[in-house]
Amino acid sequence: MIRHIVMWRLADTPDKAERAAEIKEGLEALKDKIKEISEIEVGINTNDNDTVSDVVLVSAFASHDDLAAYIQHPAHKAVGASAVRPNVIERRVVDYEF
DSSP states (O other): OEEEEEEEEEOOOTTHHHHHHHHHHHHHGGGGTOTTEEEEEEEEOOOOSTTOOSEEEEEEESSHHHHHHHHHOHHHHHHIIIIIGGGEEEEEEEEEEO
């Protein structure tokens, strides 16, 4: 199994909380659209300090090939283009076997 974790810092805008919720909703909806996803969870940060990320994705895939299929899937790309990339100022990723 492959664990795929992504953390994002969002631009500091008045509607930042709404943007985080939109990202969460869009990513969680992928579970019903992309069969390669074994697990998916999206969290919105509740800690208020300078070192935090705002949104985290924790997902699992049976193989590296399934993760690659997820990354290339049109539904995943659409969420990235519409909800994630326009609002993100920093992104960190970790993929590991478990």
